[in-house]
Amino acid sequence: MLKISQTSQNAILHYLQKNDYCTDKKINEATFGFLNIPNRTKYFLKDLPFEENYKISHSTLMSPYHNNENIIEAFFDKLQRVYGVGSRDIFYNTGKDDEVDKTLDTNEAQVKVIKLFLLKKYSNMYNNFRKNYGKRVIEETGNNICPYCYRSYISVIEAETGKKSLTPDLDHFYPKSRYPFLAVTLSNLVPSCLLCNERAKNDQDFYKNSIYPPQKFFDEIEFDYDVYLNKIYIKNYKQLIIDPKYKIHLDTFLIQETYATHTEILQNIINKHKKYKQSKIQDLVKHTVGLSGTYVKKIVFYEYEYMNKKTELLYKLKKDLYEKIIK
Ligand SMILES: [Zn+2]
Numbered sequence: 001m002l003k004i005s006q007t008s009q010n011a012i013l014h015y016l017q018k019n020d021y022c023t024d025k026k027i028n029e030a031t032f033g034f035l036n037i038p039n040r041t042k043y044f045l046k047d048l049p050f051e052e053n054y055k056i057s058h059s060t061l062m063s064p065y066h067n068n069e070n071i072i073e074a075f076f077d078k079l080q081r082v083y084g085v086g087s088r089d090i091f092y093n094t095g096k097d098d099e100v101d102k103t104l105d106t107n108e109a110q111v112k113v114i115k116l117f118l119l120k121k122y123s124n125m126y127n128n129f130r131k132n133y134g135k136r137v138i139e140e141t142g143n144n145i146c147p148y149c150y151r152s153y154i155s156v157i158e159a160e161t162g163k164k165s166l167t168p169d170l171d172h173f174y175p176k177s178r179y180p181f182l183a184v185t186l187s188n189l190v191p192s193c194l195l196c197n198e199r200a201k202n203d204q205d206f207y208k209n210s211i212y213p214p215q216k217f218f219d220e221i222e223f224d225y226d227v228y229l230n231k232i233y234i235k236n237y238k239q240l241i242i243d244p245k246y247k248i249h250l251d252t253f254l255i256q257e258t259y260a261t262h263t264e265i266l267q268n269i270i271n272k273h274k275k276y277k278q279s280k281i282q283d284l285v286k287h288t289v290g291l292s293g294t295y296v297k298k299i300v301f302y303e304y305e306y307m308n309k310k311t312e313l314l315y316k317l318k319k320d321l322y323e324k325i326i327k
Helices: 006-016 023-027 039-046 065-083 087-093 107-141 194-201 214-220 244-253 255-260 263-275 278-287 293-300 315-325
Strands: 169-172 189-192 223-226 231-234
Touching: 006 107, 023 039, 023 107, 039 065, 039 107, 065 087, 065 107, 087 107, 107 169, 107 189, 169 194, 189 194, 194 244, 214 244, 214 315, 223 315, 231 255, 231 263, 244 255, 263 315, 278 293
Parallel strands: none
Antiparallel strands: 169 189, 223 231
């Protein structure tokens, strides 16, 4: 979800295509630890569909979101053709600390080698990209609010001395533990808050069942309240969870539970509404020349009347409650 300038795109591509990230070179490095990789696996690694001349291809790095599914399926098609139908699951389930059968003579061992190779290579690329370009690309996207929860700011903060800065997380929309080859694809990176990325989402697989861009989720939900219980809830919750892509978002980020804690907003609107009843507003209009009722209402509820969707935390909650209580 990173939309960045052409200059930055070129700089990143140039950086990621340096020789340190050359698959051919890496295969031959003793540090990789599998000196006796069978030729079949070497050929496989040297002809990956998401690389060109052993390095990440321009089209993989710049792939638009809707094309990432093609990258994933092209890779697994090839993997399954060479190593059998079960290879996709083996690939998914192999983690960076997994042991590999040293004899390397089974399909399973070879798929594990491929996974560990890609995990290592692409994690390393991502970590260096994050260190060198993270701040720059997050600043360029200009997003201020976490798109998953819409309740935390994600701006870059810099010390006045310029020596230290705080940057938000970069979430891998399709997790790099399963799709390491998308670890630096710009459309797969979502600046987000720490709570959503590291606590809530973690390695949850959003492939096939997800809303993109994630903030679109809030256009579909409708908040409501119960004044006697002082409770906030999602009115269309039951309809939403029928659709797996809404269910995964609600369950992963605990949206209903999280938003239910914001009763201070509910109370603020209700209190203002009580204080400035229609009769009181009419009083004000009567005693002030040139003011209309509508105008007074807009002044009283200024913070809700003139919200900017892009910069207002909890925007949808405020909008829905305001419209239900006041309008
Ligand atoms: Zn968040």
